[in-house]
Amino acid sequence: MPRYIDIHSGFVDATAEQLQASHQSRLSIEGDEGVHIERAWLDPECGKVFCLSTAPSKEAVMRVHERAGQTTAEVYEVPIEAQ
């Protein structure tokens, strides 16, 4: 399954609880789209959230975010990884 990183905004000064609630809202619908968001990281200073997910397509990642009220057009397919 392809892997994606997406970036969405609007979380300036959000707390860990708020990020978790937002993540939970995506988790509750992601199965409908065959998406799994593995991890999400927040920079509360600029309000950006970075999600790492696996999904059938970029559009599926976008739909999950849109349905959770976190619309983003910034989704990158990242098929190559180094560790």
Next chain:
Amino acid sequence: MPRYIDIHSGFVDATAEQLQASHQSRLSIEGDEGVHIERAWLDPECGKVFCLSTAPSKEAVMRVHERAGQTTAEVYEVPIEAQ
């Protein structure tokens, strides 16, 4: 130790081997700066690389990239994570 995500560009059509070589060039110097880059993901279509690291500061992440010839100003501190 604070966690960071950085984004740098210039890797359009790069291969897994090229990403690994680039990652290795950072790994060989990161210790000097107290940085550890855990994972790096590449979108070969747009050429962006996303690194997840722990480091003493944003500037230390920038210095490791600069010394490896991968200068970036786009470094985000991500103290909050959801899974």
